[in-house]
Amino acid sequence: WIHSMIEDQVRNHPIDGVMWCNERNSPLDTLIQGGAPGDFSEPARKEAAERGIDVERCRQALLHLYDFMQEAAAGKQFPDGPLITFLRVLLDNPEALIWEKFWLERNKDLDRELYGLVKWCKPELPFGLNVWNRNHFNPIRRAQWPWTEQTLYADFVKPITYQHQAGEVWSRELSFFRTTILRDFEPDEATRALFRILGLNEAPFAELVATGMDPDSYVHGQCADALRGVDGKAKVYMGIGVDAPRTLPETAKCSRDIVYRSVLATYRAGGHGVVLAPNYASMHLTHLDGVAQALDELGQK
Template identity: 35%
Template sequence: MGSLVGIQIGAISFVDEGVDQVLDIVGEAAAVDAVFVATQSFDRGLQGRQVVSRPWPGHGARQLDHHHVGGSYVTQHPEFYANTALGPFRAPDREVAGFDVLEQVIPAARRRGMRVYSFVLENTHSGLTRHVPNWPKVLQVDAWGRADPYACVRNPDYVAWWLGLIEDQLKSYPLDGLMFGSERHGPLGNVLGDGGFARDGNPYCFCPHCEAAGHRRGIDVRRAREGYVALHRLAHGGADPGGDSGFVRFLRLLTEYPEILAWEQLWTDGFEALRRQLYGTAKFLAPHVQVGWHVWHHNSFSPLYRAQTDFAALAEYADFVKPVLYNNCAGYRLHHHIRQVARSIFAGVDEQTLYDLYRGVLGYDEAVRFDDLPATGLSADYVTRETRRTVTAVAGRAAVYPGLDLDVPTPEHVKKTSPEEVRASVTAALEGGADGIILSRKYSEMRLDNLAAVGDTLRARA
């Protein structure tokens, strides 16, 4: 088969089913040769058992794990966190307390010829970081001077914490790779309702570190705040209609306050600087380790986020990229996204018209009724197109491992994964030129027949 076949697995699956059994199942059923072990996360999308709303997948414990906080699922060493207010924080989740997932998985995976990647996820919109001592000291600040749920990418303590965590893992475990995930973007998208589920819609970051960076760049920080407050009022229905459409008023604000775009770029540059620093640090510590990025599914829905996710530039500091291409739940997520922006700067524009505009701009041949999107999902053609676009952009400088949807939980009315859909998406990714695939979101949600469909498809192509 040749290419990488990866799967994302949380610590609780190894505890519930046993390390050997889990590795045997995914190896035999899905031909997996690389496990992406969730080692750091405050997001239930990566850790924990099946979610409450979905049926038992046929393996693992049936009981729900209500006590979920998150944190590190490996042993941490205090000396690596000496230069930050944020110390080590082991996940206190009852079911996995004291279980070092890498210590247990790496030797068992090696015996099977499997590679082991550590998957670390930055997502903190859940608010679970409230359990971490000193975390309030690294939070972003919004345009009104309030703390924001996400940490600031320029805060020295936050940056030092991530660098310490990476050094700790690479010096403590013989890893083959490291994947960093972050599912957030800048203030402009957040204010416009462009940020997906569980986002607060507020403009950020106006902490002292970001304001100092803005001053160094020559941005009028006061006007940036003022512009974002006006934009927030427009996006959330508080602006005076005045006879003009929301989109026209949006463009008017951008011309009146060029600081809006300047502040957006300032935030984006800070985020990319963090990723560059993480990559460089990891390669300095362990040159052989493959370092890559989980790229948020929002890249498939938002033209703004896509414009900022330049795979050609990303390839300068990546050994691989994982574009999230979950086609089954993509219809539901795209539908939600269109609904969000239709209530914001596109207020008054028919949702079908807006959807047709978006699919044209994004390059999708998905001509369906807008309201049918959740039930139909996006086709395998979407997987092929997005894989090919990514492969073309990186131009051989980084491997491309699309993340494929195996039973990502969604409401009852939304399209569900089937073996036929799995076969189609695996085939689509490989025909789009992928160097491998990563089965996602997490093993604890995946049905065994869908895992088997992956292996059957790959063996048929061998």
């Protein structure tokens, strides 16, 4: 169905390009969020067996990890703490990583297939990837989605940096880890450590939701990271948040100044352009004026 939808759009409509959004949770990602890992459907099991994977051993390994995550979330005390215990359970059950890798490759296969389909229909039509902000907020996902690999099946990438919403997104991401493997860390303590690992330099945790992330550090930094990663093999169009959804009343609100500085930060970092997101219907025109002002100053209009 997805193949046919993309082919129809490419062949029968005068579009300028295709941007594919792939936002799915892997088995390990799902476990950390408190869910049951998958996909053990019959097609997945059949393909895994064809690749020489022992499906049942992988399933049992993930069940051990699931039991640990449930115990950690329920507050069980571990002699060595939840982080060391998690690593021990993972090392005792390496088949869980085999299934994680299998799932990840199948997920990326769809990206590759769609890239090939677009190029088969119209070789000159650009195909790009909408890159989840969780990929730069989660160290596991960041390791799993290297920029250089994505250039093999994308002409451009669009990192999501919805700056005013980013504090809320970070808070939710951190809560997954603090429920289980980072349960012993205070929010600001965990934030500072993870920021250092991920190369982020933003407000303290207590202020982050209300202030969002600063365009001059966050948007600029993520654009620079992406450019280093793609190394000239793909273009980088930054996903600038304009009135992205807020699910908490204290979440920072978008403004003309935030949008204006985000566009300037993109071009200052060397980005090739911007994509205004996530939904035009929800954007305030006065905030879009910030885009126009920035592009005018940059001579891009």
